[in-house]
Amino acid sequence: MVAYFTEIFTGLMSLFIGMGITFKEFFKPTVTVSYPYETLTMSARYRGHIELVENEEGNSQCVVCGLCEKACPSDCITLAGEKPEGGKKKVLTKYMLDFTKCSLCGSCVESCSFGAITFSKEYNLASTKKEDFYFDLLKRLEERNT
Amino acid sequence: MNSPILLQPDETFILNVGPQHPATHGVLRVKMEMNGEYIVNAETVIGYIHRMHEKMGELKTYPQFLMNLSRMDYLGALGYSHGHVLLVEKASGIVVPERAEYIRAIMVELNRIASHLFWFGAFVMDLGGFSPLMYALQDREHILDMLEAVTGSRLTYCYFRFGGLYNDVDDDFITAARQFIPRMRKSMKKYHKLVTGNIIFRKRLEGIAPLSKEMCRKYGASSAVARGSGINFDVRKNEPYSVYPEFDFDVPVYHECDSLARYMVRMDEIEQSLRIVEQGLDKLPGGPIMPDKKPKLIKPPVGDYYQAVETARGSFGIRLVSDGGKNPYRLKLRSPTYSNMHLFDEACRGMMIMDALAFMGSLDLVIPEIDR
Amino acid sequence: MRLTLLNVIVAVVLAIAFAALNAAYLVWAERRGAARIQRRPGPNINGPFGLLQPPLDGIKLMAKQLTIPGGADKIMFITAPVLAMFPAIMSFVTIPFSDTIVAKNMSVGVLMIFAFASMGSMSLLFAGWSSRNKYSMMSSVRAVSQAVAYEIPMLITTITVVMIAGSTDLMEIVHQQSRSILHWNIFPLLGNSHNLLMPFSFLIFFICTLAETNRAPFDLGEAESELVAGFHTEYGSMGFGLFFMGEYANIVIGSCMTTILFLGGWSCPFGLFPGVWWFILKLYLLIATFIWIRWTFPRTTIYGLLNLSWKILIPLSLFNLLFTAGLIKVF
Ligand code: SF4
Numbered sequence: 025m026v027a028y029f030t031e032i033f034t035g036l037m038s039l040f041i042g043m044g045i046t047f048k049e050f051f052k053p054t055v056t057v058s059y060p061y062e063t064l065t066m067s068a069r070y071r072g073h074i075e076l077v078e079n080e081e082g083n084s085q086c087v088v089c090g091l092c093e094k095a096c097p098s099d100c101i102t103l104a105g106e107k108p109e110g111g112k113k114k115v116l117t118k119y120m121l122d123f124t125k126c127s128l129c130g131s132c133v134e135s136c137s138f139g140a141i142t143f144s145k146e147y148n149l150a151s152t153k154k155e156d157f158y159f160d161l162l163k164r165l166e167e168r169n170t
Numbered sequence: 171m172n173s174p175i176l177l178q179p180d181e182t183f184i185l186n187v188g189p190q191h192p193a194t195h196g197v198l199r200v201k202m203e204m205n206g207e208y209i210v211n212a213e214t215v216i217g218y219i220h221r222m223h224e225k226m227g228e229l230k231t232y233p234q235f236l237m238n239l240s241r242m243d244y245l246g247a248l249g250y251s252h253g254h255v256l257l258v259e260k261a262s263g264i265v266v267p268e269r270a271e272y273i274r275a276i277m278v279e280l281n282r283i284a285s286h287l288f289w290f291g292a293f294v295m296d297l298g299g300f301s302p303l304m305y306a307l308q309d310r311e312h313i314l315d316m317l318e319a320v321t322g323s324r325l326t327y328c329y330f331r332f333g334g335l336y337n338d339v340d341d342d343f344i345t346a347a348r349q350f351i352p353r354m355r356k357s358m359k360k361y362h363k364l365v366t367g368n369i370i371f372r373k374r375l376e377g378i379a380p381l382s383k384e385m386c387r388k389y390g391a392s393s394a395v396a397r398g399s400g401i402n403f404d405v406r407k408n409e410p411y412s413v414y415p416e417f418d419f420d421v422p423v424y425h426e427c428d429s430l431a432r433y434m435v436r437m438d439e440i441e442q443s444l445r446i447v448e449q450g451l452d453k454l455p456g457g458p459i460m461p462d463k464k465p466k467l468i469k470p471p472v473g474d475y476y477q478a479v480e481t482a483r484g485s486f487g488i489r490l491v492s493d494g495g496k497n498p499y500r501l502k503l504r505s506p507t508y509s510n511m512h513l514f515d516e517a518c519r520g521m522m523i524m525d526a527l528a529f530m531g532s533l534d535l536v537i538p539e540i541d542r
Numbered sequence: 543m544r545l546t547l548l549n550v551i552v553a554v555v556l557a558i559a560f561a562a563l564n565a566a567y568l569v570w571a572e573r574r575g576a577a578r579i580q581r582r583p584g585p586n587i588n589g590p591f592g593l594l595q596p597p598l599d600g601i602k603l604m605a606k607q608l609t610i611p612g613g614a615d616k617i618m619f620i621t622a623p624v625l626a627m628f629p630a631i632m633s634f635v636t637i638p639f640s641d642t643i644v645a646k647n648m649s650v651g652v653l654m655i656f657a658f659a660s661m662g663s664m665s666l667l668f669a670g671w672s673s674r675n676k677y678s679m680m681s682s683v684r685a686v687s688q689a690v691a692y693e694i695p696m697l698i699t700t701i702t703v704v705m706i707a708g709s710t711d712l713m714e715i716v717h718q719q720s721r722s723i724l725h726w727n728i729f730p731l732l733g734n735s736h737n738l739l740m741p742f743s744f745l746i747f748f749i750c751t752l753a754e755t756n757r758a759p760f761d762l763g764e765a766e767s768e769l770v771a772g773f774h775t776e777y778g779s780m781g782f783g784l785f786f787m788g789e790y791a792n793i794v795i796g797s798c799m800t801t802i803l804f805l806g807g808w809s810c811p812f813g814l815f816p817g818v819w820w821f822i823l824k825l826y827l828l829i830a831t832f833i834w835i836r837w838t839f840p841r842t843t844i845y846g847l848l849n850l851s852w853k854i855l856i857p858l859s860l861f862n863l864l865f866t867a868g869l870i871k872v873f
């Protein structure tokens with residue numbers, strides 16, 4: 025009999041304690057970010073999709089060694105280059121990233137010993153079309169320059 | 171608990187829980203034969219999110235497979251990567267700088283806390299309380315922010331490398347982690363008041379779904395499932411790896427065998443992980459995070475290697491058979507939830523569906539990790 | 543007030559409007575309240591403070607197609623949501639909001655409201671049974687056993703109050719409590735009852751109201767983590783909307799009854815300025831408590847719920863009934 029009433033009592037008390045906690049939380053400020061209206065800056069090491077790095081002339085630093093292509097576990101990178109007439113180094117003519125397959129692992133960036141690719145800070149990526157995620161990085165580089 | 175009225179076999183019906191069901195937290199399907207609200211028989215059907223990680227392991231070179239491990243268990247990803255890098259380092263004889271090992275341990279423990287927090291929230295939500303999930307996510311967010319600042323991603327990290335780490339931690343991280351520890355301790359008090367002490371919550375878990383020691387052993391259960399049944403087994407203590415022997419922490423063990431015991435083990439583990447992080451930050455040595463001679467091509471010598479680690483979900487084993495080539499000959503992943511989940515079929519017989527789903531929550535299932 | 547046809551029509555229309563408005567804005571209040579408890583902003587985009595959210599939700603629901611699952615019992619399936627709303631609206635007709643604001647005061651007001659309230663579980667049974675969904679069926683069976691278990695302590699507690707007041711007329715019950723806070727039925731010091739157990743009666747009544755209206759922590763009927771959405775799993779469009787409105791209308795009625803029976807209706811705690819505003823204040827404070835409770839506690843189990851009713855609430859309320867009867871005899 026005593027146990028019966030103590031259980032009722034302690035049970036009720038535990039409920040009131042719980043309600044006290046939510047009551048306190050009620051008056052605390054909100055902690056969320058209303059996303060499309062406010063945005064956060066991405067941290068310095070944030071890993072978005074990869075992007076070509078430009079040198080002083082606004083061209084890509086890539087020497088078309090193909091190491092990134094080989095390092096990628098998901099075969100997302102397709103690149104091509106050619107030697108311009110009279111030039112010594114190969115020049116990048118095509119750098120395609122298939123972002124549908126990319127796992128953002130960073131192998132490509134690490135494998136490049138010329139610092140030609142880096143992570144972008146882009147995260148607003150949403151589309152209903154698959155084609156929107158085949159990035160032509162060279163074109164993006166040019167667009168950035170203009 | 172009450173006991174069901176016995177019915178004829180043709181008076182039962184089949185209830186298909188999942189693959190799209192709010193309680194299964196993923197694409198797990200449970201075929202339940204029901205007698206009213208009581209479960210007569212249950213059969214878990216897995217494989218809806220099978221991604222062939224083991225086969226991928228055979229097809230890819232060692233560094234290329236690094237990122238797959240974090241896709242197995244998206245809540246406690248770093249623990250799985252830890253097992254993989256430790257295994258390959260052991261196989262190919264790479265020595266890891268001490269600082270790197272310390273940072274790894276700190277990161278893994280932070281990740282474990284994040285995972286347990288999410289489990290805590292989701293578990294209480296399974297029981298119908300929604301607010302604790304939000305509070306847990308707030309605390310988890312601090313961890314994810316810290317990890318993002320260091321590793322660059324929030325969930326599927328690719329941070330560990332053979333021989334060390336992708337990049338070093340900075341002072342910001344250390345300050346943030348130091349601030350986080352007391353905040354988390356305060357929150358734990360709040361959770362215990364709001365949830366653990368709550369009579370409704372206790373009534374729903376106490377004495378529900380008792381799992382005997384024998385049963386846990388039979389199915390190879392680990393993590394809180396085994397420790398809640400009085401089996402004192404933690405890979406970090408029993409088969410020490412990395413720098414864990416340097417840390418002073420306890421393995422919470424409860425002998426009640428019920429859902430509440432499993433819950434309490436995980437809640438206590440958060441505190442223990444906090445202790446490890448605290449000590450790790452104190453002891454963090456200086457030095458490089460990668461060996462001086464970066465291993466270029468990883469080709470472990472012919473042999474059979476095994477490494478077990480304690481992840482947030484239990485003891486994760488990874489076995490590598492190498493033929494000396496660039497890719498493993500065979501890579502076997504022993505996922506802890508796979509074993510934990512198979513307890514469900516046997517243990518839930520005769521339970522009511524509410525209790526069974528609460529029990530399922532207490533097993534802490536992450537479906538992609540079961541299916542691999 | 544003389545009963546004319548016009549009076550009745552106006553009353554019913556007002557009751558529907560009141561119920562619908564309450565339902566719509568209680569959803570808003572619930573979402574905002576829950577958000578505050580969880581430290582989020584809640585709906586805040588449509589209109590100031592998100593106040594346009596409920597009408598927009600209503601438009602969205604109305605614009606959707608009402609699908610009837612194949613093999614469902616059509617007539618029952620369509621009747622169920624109407625049945626969820628109808629008794630709630632009818633109950634509003636007898637509830638006195640103040641001395642003058644009452645559509646039709648009856649000497650058996652208490653009885654009538656309970657009669658209508660028990661119709662509510664019919665709608666759940668219809669919905670669950672006719673949906674041809676195993677989850678819905680299980681939920682409706684739960685809902686009925688829950689309704690049976692909780693109507694008993696609720697009625698016993700009400701009888702206690704009726705005994706103290708000596709009347710089943712809601713007006714009369716309020717009048718007896720109207721002098722000051724110490725005359726309210728919840729506080730036993732002055733007035734008709736000197737029963738020190740009345741606060742517990744109030745608690746029992748409140749718990750039963752929670753269970754009767756299928757609110758958390760007793761929302762076993764729609765336990766979303768087990769039964770997907772319970773009895774309204776198969777309902778879309780306005781069918782779902784009606785269930786929702788019915789649920790909130792029931793909450794309002796439950797709170798109205800608690801206010802009238804225990805908290806002195808429209809009377810002021812200090813005997814000053816009695817009026818409908820006091821009623822509204824008490825009503826919404828109670829509803830806020832409903833919301834607060836919902837976002838704090840986990841759900842009970844079905845057997846936990848029945849145990850609570852049969853092992854704790856019914857014995858206690860029966861004891862209280864006998865105790866009160868004894869007190870009335872003695873004093
Ligand atoms: S981040 Fe990884 S997956 Fe993505 S392109 Fe680079 S190497 Fe390939």
Ligand code: SF4
Nearest residue numbers: 086087089090092136
């Ligand atoms: S590794 Fe660097 S330099 Fe070589 S192809 Fe890739 S981006 Fe160009």
